[in-house]
Amino acid sequence: MESTTPPAPISKPILWTSRIMVALPVLMMLMSAVFKFLHPPEVVKSFEHLGWSMNVVTILGVLQLACAVLYAIPRTAVLGAILLTGYLGGAIATCVRVGDGWILQFIFGVILWGGLYLRDARVRALIPLRS
DSSP: OOOOOOOOOOOHHHHHHHHHHHHHHHHHHHHHHHHHHHOOHHHHHHHHHHTOOGGGHHHHHHHHHHHHHHHHSGGGHHHHHHHHHHHHHHHHHHHHHHTOOOHHHHHHHHHHHHHHHHHOHHHHHHSOOOO
C-alpha cells in the first residue's frame, strides 16, 4: 500500500493571492456571460465586427457561465480551467483572424492557471516549477 503525504500548507499571502487570481477570471466570465444574455448594442456591434452570428451569443454565454462555475468550485476547478483554456483559445483565434489584439485573453489564461496553480497542490505536483 502506498502512503501519501499531505500537501504542504501554503502561506496566507499565497492563499489570498490565489483567491484573487481565481476570482478575477470567474467574475470576468460571469460579467461577459451576463452581457451576452442581455444583448446590449455594444455586444451586437462586437459580434458583427468579429464575424459571429447573433444566433450563437446565448450559447456562448451559457458556455462561459458553465465553465466559470466549474472553475470556481474547487472539486471541479481543473476541468473548468481546461474548458476555459479552450474557450480563450477560440477567443484568441477570433481576435487574430480579424486583426484585433489578443494579449489580454492570453494574460487572462495565465492568471486563470496561476490562481489554480497556487491553490491546488495537485496542479503544483503535476507542473513542478524548479529553480
